[in-house]
Amino acid sequence: MLSAEKIDAKTCLSVVRIKGMMTSILVSLLLFPLVSACTESEHSSEGVNGHRIVLADREPGNWLSHGRTYDEQRYSPLSEINEDNINRLGLTWKYDFDTHRGLEATPLVVDGMMYVTGSWSRVYALDATNGRLIWQYDPEVPPEWAVNACCDVVNRGVALWNGAVYVGALDGRLIALNAKDGGVLWSVQTTPTDRPYTITGAPRVVTGKVIIGNGGAEMGVRGFVSAYDAGDGDLLWRFYTVPGNPEEPFESPALEMAAETWIGGKWWEHGGGGTVWDSMAYDADLDLLYIGVGNGSPWSRQLRSPGGGDNLFLSSIVALRPDTGEYVWHYQTSPGDSWDYTATQHMILADLSIDGAVRQVIMQAPKNGFFYVLDRKTGEFISAEPFVPVTWATHVDPDSGRAAVRPEAYYGYTIFDGRPSPFGAHTWHPMSYNPNTGLVYIPAIDSNFPYKLEEAFEFLELGVNVGIDGAAAAWPVDPDIRKAIRQSMKGSLIAWDPVAQKPAWTVEHKTSWNGGVVSTAKNLVFQGNGEGNLVAYSADSGRELWSFNAQTGIAAAPITYRVDGEQYVAVLAGWGGTMPLVQGGALTHAANKNVSRILVFKLDGEESLPALPVVEKPLDPPENTASEEVIERGMVLYHRTCFACHGDTAVSGGVIPDLRFTSRATHKLWDKVVLEGLLKSGGMVSFSRILDKADSYAIQAYVIKRAHDAKSELSKAQNNGRG
Numbered sequence: 001m002l003s004a005e006k007i008d009a010k011t012c013l014s015v016v017r018i019k020g021m022m023t024s025i026l027v028s029l030l031l032f033p034l035v036s037a038c039t040e041s042e043h044s045s046e047g048v049n050g051h052r053i054v055l056a057d058r059e060p061g062n063w064l065s066h067g068r069t070y071d072e073q074r075y076s077p078l079s080e081i082n083e084d085n086i087n088r089l090g091l092t093w094k095y096d097f098d099t100h101r102g103l104e105a106t107p108l109v110v111d112g113m114m115y116v117t118g119s120w121s122r123v124y125a126l127d128a129t130n131g132r133l134i135w136q137y138d139p140e141v142p143p144e145w146a147v148n149a150c151c152d153v154v155n156r157g158v159a160l161w162n163g164a165v166y167v168g169a170l171d172g173r174l175i176a177l178n179a180k181d182g183g184v185l186w187s188v189q190t191t192p193t194d195r196p197y198t199i200t201g202a203p204r205v206v207t208g209k210v211i212i213g214n215g216g217a218e219m220g221v222r223g224f225v226s227a228y229d230a231g232d233g234d235l236l237w238r239f240y241t242v243p244g245n246p247e248e249p250f251e252s253p254a255l256e257m258a259a260e261t262w263i264g265g266k267w268w269e270h271g272g273g274g275t276v277w278d279s280m281a282y283d284a285d286l287d288l289l290y291i292g293v294g295n296g297s298p299w300s301r302q303l304r305s306p307g308g309g310d311n312l313f314l315s316s317i318v319a320l321r322p323d324t325g326e327y328v329w330h331y332q333t334s335p336g337d338s339w340d341y342t343a344t345q346h347m348i349l350a351d352l353s354i355d356g357a358v359r360q361v362i363m364q365a366p367k368n369g370f371f372y373v374l375d376r377k378t379g380e381f382i383s384a385e386p387f388v389p390v391t392w393a394t395h396v397d398p399d400s401g402r403a404a405v406r407p408e409a410y411y412g413y414t415i416f417d418g419r420p421s422p423f424g425a426h427t428w429h430p431m432s433y434n435p436n437t438g439l440v441y442i443p444a445i446d447s448n449f450p451y452k453l454e455e456a457f458e459f460l461e462l463g464v465n466v467g468i469d470g471a472a473a474a475w476p477v478d479p480d481i482r483k484a485i486r487q488s489m490k491g492s493l494i495a496w497d498p499v500a501q502k503p504a505w506t507v508e509h510k511t512s513w514n515g516g517v518v519s520t521a522k523n524l525v526f527q528g529n530g531e532g533n534l535v536a537y538s539a540d541s542g543r544e545l546w547s548f549n550a551q552t553g554i555a556a557a558p559i560t561y562r563v564d565g566e567q568y569v570a571v572l573a574g575w576g577g578t579m580p581l582v583q584g585g586a587l588t589h590a591a592n593k594n595v596s597r598i599l600v601f602k603l604d605g606e607e608s609l610p611a612l613p614v615v616e617k618p619l620d621p622p623e624n625t626a627s628e629e630v631i632e633r634g635m636v637l638y639h640r641t642c643f644a645c646h647g648d649t650a651v652s653g654g655v656i657p658d659l660r661f662t663s664r665a666t667h668k669l670w671d672k673v674v675l676e677g678l679l680k681s682g683g684m685v686s687f688s689r690i691l692d693k694a695d696s697y698a699i700q701a702y703v704i705k706r707a708h709d710a711k712s713e714l715s716k717a718q719n720n721g722r723g
């Protein structure tokens with residue numbers, strides 16, 4: 001009989017595929033030696049391969065790939081923790097990270113080991129039963145590279161394959177580590193180092209190929225996805241998502257077709273966007289790899305492709321052959337994307353009974369606010385309905401499958417009140433599909449945004465280049481208006497019926513940025529939230545069953561796994577990511593420090609969290625001596641170059657310093673920080689390439705003014721409190 005090692009993953013996959021197609025006894029007998037050899041490797045810690053992931057339901061105790069299974073359902077058949085005993089769920093271990101930036105990763109668990117990433121693309125291997133650190137790997141991403149990351153120095157996790165752990169580093173490297181000791185097996189640079197590319201997404205490994213995308217569309221790059229040989233890191237294929245300069249030969253017939261949809265403009269000079277920064281899925285039967293493609297760069301079509309056009313493959317789901325990277329089909333969610341409506345969001349494969357027939361579907365709730373159900377074999381449109389209020393399109397035409405975009409949504413130099421906002425109606429936060437309830441659980445956001453072109457937009461060498469008037473888009477400084485806007489931004493957990501295309505139930509949250517989701521066989525849905533609680537709901541009704549105070553906002557998705565017969569629930573707790581950086585926290589939150597941890601629960605777990613240290617940061621700005629004009633100019637410059645990290649209107653979300661609280665001593669060093677890179681080792685680079693001394697002074701004047709605004713707000717609040 002063949003030994004397990006001699007059978008590669010591909011053979012196992014084809015066995016699985018053939019078995020899936022034919023169930024005759026003869027075929028089973030013929031394939032028996034192969035099938036059993038494939039099965040033999042099932043519990044060796046070395047052997048996470050395609051066969052194991054395809055058959056992941058045979059080993060529900062493990063969480064072998066990003067979405068647990070290739071279909072990315074994030075549903076767990078484990079049932080030991082259930083509705084009847086959930087009140088006994090308690091913390092059993094925690095692991096404190098050594099960084100305090102955003103956490104978005106999904107841990108993987110195999111045979112008692114947990115592999116997870118923290119901020120700065122660092123990898124940790126832990127004993128999944130007690131949190132003991134087995135090894136740690138730091139790719140030593142240069143802190144200066146952080147300025148190229150639109151949305152914090154986050155990472156969404158690793159992939160496992162044949163004894164190796166794969167991580168995409170923020171600076172564009174793809175690194176293979178030995179799963180046993182974290183030693184580097186190979187490392188390749190997947191992106192041009194002279195462009196502001198980043199990687200935050202988790203790789204997937206499919207038929208022995210590590211598939212990795214990248215980000216950077218906010219800065220100005222050309223999106224692509226690449227496949228590397230899992231064994232030695234050789235580049236096998238690359239699929240560009242937007243056409244290059246049409247004067248030059250196209251890389252593929254698909255791009256020649258795509259180029260027809262870009263009209264006028266010189267998008268290729270800064271790349272055009274279309275980055276594949278998060279979601280992928282794989283169907284082993286159909287042998288199709290699905291990638292989710294991001295927004296245009298800059299955001300507005302008018303700046304990229306002034307003659308109009310759909311600008312393929314922006315905001316599209318694209319199906320590729322995983323062995324060659326060859327294009328098979330695409331579906332575009334937002335034609336001529338101008339709103340940062342990425343289609344990089346979580347894609348789930350499932351078989352649904354629709355109009356009396358079982359359809360093989362792919363489902364997505366992209367940023368644009370519609371929930372899509374497509375035929376995953378052909379890309380044929382099945383249905384789409386909005387899951388939050390939308391203003392950019394009236395509906396999706398059921399015959400053509402094309403969004404009916406309101407003409408005014410292609411904004412110019414006057415404000416278009418767009419809903420959803422660029423934060424999305426739903427962004428990278430993983431959903432879950434529960435085959436028992438038939439529902440998809442969506443961490444949804446309802447928010448709007450004043451889209452307006454930036455006057456005389458020019459690409460800058462450093463930082464964000466979205467072509468939006470950031471100062472106009474900044475929330476008004478008036479505290480009452482701010483409060484009203486904050487209240488109008490809502491977050492919810494929506495249990496969506498993908499067949500009926502309507503919600504079954506909704507839980508409203510107090511904050512708009514909440515965590516990803518996992519659901520289980522025994523009617524449970526787990527989600528962390530911005531208020532800092534991990535909550536369990538009943539999957540069919542949304543009734544809250546259990547809650548744990550994690551002391552810090554949660555954005556990542558929980559997982560559940562089993563070791564030695566004991567079921568665990570794990571989640572990364574820690575604040576960060578886009579909205580926490582850009583959308584400032586409430587004044588009282590602004591000086592709070594982030595707490596970054598892995599929290600793991602089991603029945604009768606008895607651990608607790610230590611009390612949070614109280615951090616008092618005095619609000620003691622220098623005198624304001626600058627003129628109104630200078631402050632005004634400072635406001636515009638601030639919202640062009642600083643707001644993406646320090647928060648709009650200089651109110652930070654609590655992760656990166658709130659500049660209103662900057663001390664007088666640091667204010668004396670302002671130019672050294674802003675123009676000379678004094679704090680570059682902490683991720684605050686010099687901006688001297690795009691700002692001069694007068695600019696730096698103007699920004700400082702604006703920040704000082706905002707600190708005085710905050711002081712008077714505080715004393716008003718205190719007086720009210722006394723009165």
Ligand code: HEC
Nearest residue numbers: 146147641642645657662663673674679682683684687699
């Ligand atoms: C890519 C994210 C990023 C951007 C963009 C950014 N900063 Fe920073 N900034 C940081 C980080 C991170 C720190 C903390 C560094 C440390 O602790 O060593 C920081 C710290 C600072 C500090 C010190 C604050 C204190 O109280 O200690 C100042 C001042 C500052 N930044 C000003 C600016 C200005 C002005 C801009 C725009 C021109 C800007 N920053 C843009 C990330 C950023």
